[in-house]
Amino acid sequence: MRKIVFGLVLSLILISCNEGNSNRGASALAKKNPVSYKSFGTEITAENALSATQALEKFNSLEPGDTLNLKFSSKIKSVCKKKGCWIILELPEQEVRVSFKEYGFFVPKDSENTEVIVEGKAFLNEISVEDQKHYAQDEGKPHAGLSEITMPKTTKAFIAEAVLLKE
Numbered sequence: 001m002r003k004i005v006f007g008l009v010l011s012l013i014l015i016s017c018n019e020g021n022s023n024r025g026a027s028a029l030a031k032k033n034p035v036s037y038k039s040f041g042t043e044i045t046a047e048n049a050l051s052a053t054q055a056l057e058k059f060n061s062l063e064p065g066d067t068l069n070l071k072f073s074s075k076i077k078s079v080c081k082k083k084g085c086w087i088i089l090e091l092p093e094q095e096v097r098v099s100f101k102e103y104g105f106f107v108p109k110d111s112e113n114t115e116v117i118v119e120g121k122a123f124l125n126e127i128s129v130e131d132q133k134h135y136a137q138d139e140g141k142p143h144a145g146l147s148e149i150t151m152p153k154t155t156k157a158f159i160a161e162a163v164l165l166k167e
Contacts, residue, residue: 037117037164040105044162049073049117056091059156064124070158071119076111080138084109089116089158096156097125097135100163107163115166118158125157 037046048071050058055072062068074089074096084106086099098118100106127135132149 036167038167039162039164040107041100041160041162042119044071044117044119044164046073046117046164049119052089052091055096055122056094059091059096059122059124062122062124064126064154066123068122069120070122071117073115073117076107076114076116078139079107079109079111081109081140082138084111086135086138087111087116089118091156094156096122096158097127098158098160101159101161105163107165111165117164118160119162120158120160122156122158124154126152126154128152 035046050070050072052072052074055070055074058068058070058072074091076087077090077095078088080086085103086097087107088095088097098120101120129149129152132153133146136146136149137143
């Protein structure tokens with residue numbers, strides 16, 4: 001009987017030691033490869049962010065007038081060159097224009113091609129001809145191309161309450 005109890009105790013000790021080592025290994029790996037972000041707006045974490053593909057599926061389910069709370073990751077395609085007051089994010093074969101809640105914060109003007117996580121409200125937006133031309137100028141596009149903008153268009157839009165910019 002004593003041998004059985006001793007064997008069970010020894011087995012439990014060995015199992016708990018192995019679990020401790022595997023946790024330390026994962027922790028050491030996280031310390032070697034930490035992902036750090038620069039935060040703008042309200043504080044958020046990177047956990048539970050949808051991929052760009054998953055975000056596109058959510059956007060595609062929207063009807064005009066709908067609003068959806070959303071947190072997703074993407075890559076910045078374009079930034080306002082004047083203030084950093086908006087960004088355009090890449091979605092699979094599409095894009096989404098992101099502005100910042102109540103213009104309470106901006107992102108660096110040189111943050112193109114940076115991975116980002118945004119959290120806020122997704123919706124569809126009709127952009128007037130005048131606003132399209134304004135955005136084109138902010139983006140640094142030449143005046144010659146502005147005459148080609150002649151019709152309002154419906155786009156995917158997002159008002160971010162928070163942005164995590166990958167460093």
